[in-house]
Amino acid sequence: MTVFSAASLRPSRTRAHVVPIVLGGAAALGAVALVAYLLWPTWGAGGASAPDRLPVSVGGTLFNVPTTAIRMKIQRHSGPQERIDLDVLYPSLEPPGAPRHVTADTVETAVQSIDRIFLSIAAHHDALAPEQRTATIYPRYLDQAATRPEDGLTMRMFRADTPYGSEDLYSAASPALTARCTRDAATPGMCLSERRVGGADLTFRFPRSWLSQWREVAEAMEKLTAQLRGPKG
Numbered sequence: 001m002t003v004f005s006a007a008s009l010r011p012s013r014t015r016a017h018v019v020p021i022v023l024g025g026a027a028a029l030g031a032v033a034l035v036a037y038l039l040w041p042t043w044g045a046g047g048a049s050a051p052d053r054l055p056v057s058v059g060g061t062l063f064n065v066p067t068t069a070i071r072m073k074i075q076r077h078s079g080p081q082e083r084i085d086l087d088v089l090y091p092s093l094e095p096p097g098a099p100r101h102v103t104a105d106t107v108e109t110a111v112q113s114i115d116r117i118f119l120s121i122a123a124h125h126d127a128l129a130p131e132q133r134t135a136t137i138y139p140r141y142l143d144q145a146a147t148r149p150e151d152g153l154t155m156r157m158f159r160a161d162t163p164y165g166s167e168d169l170y171s172a173a174s175p176a177l178t179a180r181c182t183r184d185a186a187t188p189g190m191c192l193s194e195r196r197v198g199g200a201d202l203t204f205r206f207p208r209s210w211l212s213q214w215r216e217v218a219e220a221m222e223k224l225t226a227q228l229r230g231p232k233g
Helices: 002-039 130-141 208-228
Strands: 053-058 061-066 079-081 083-089 116-123 142-146 154-158 167-172 177-182 190-197 200-207
Touching: 053 083, 053 116, 061 083, 061 208, 116 208, 130 142, 130 167, 130 177, 130 190, 167 208, 177 208, 190 208, 200 208
Parallel strands: 053 079
Antiparallel strands: 053 061, 083 116, 116 200, 142 154, 154 167, 167 177, 177 190, 190 200
16 A cells, blocks of 8 residues: 555656646747847848938038939948039939940930039048139130120120130129030030038039020029038038
């Protein structure tokens, strides 16, 4: 009887020890699962998209620049820069889309008319301001004869024996516009218009043919300048 009683009690004691161990293991697994859930990364596999605009300081002046309008990838970062180069579609002033892939078979048909304004923003380091250059430097090289204003726009030719011998100077008062333009030749003429904003000089480039709508072009450059300006303190 004694042997029988000891043998019959041994399984009960074993079960009594196993139950707490099982319950403890289950609790530990639950805790591990909860920690893993809370710490599991929630980001996707793709990289973070670039911001729509970048705060860029040129010559100590802040500009808010559309990221996709920056022409050179090396310039696509925020912070101080010596120079940035942009292009925007005209007349919408929106950043251009991704360039189309051109192959040897399609290169001939890929050439299109220019549909955008090119803009360089560079620190001027106290160089002569564009307005001073127009008032003091250009007159030394201009032909004395000036065309009569056409639709409010005056054109003067640079003399052939000057550094600007293949260019003409266009000017208007309202809206204000000063542009130095190359003449049409093997390639269409292009115009260059400059202005100073704080510590930076803005240089706009656009086709000479656009001067037929010069008021709209002048207003577009003014609007683009306003869009790029950073918050004023």
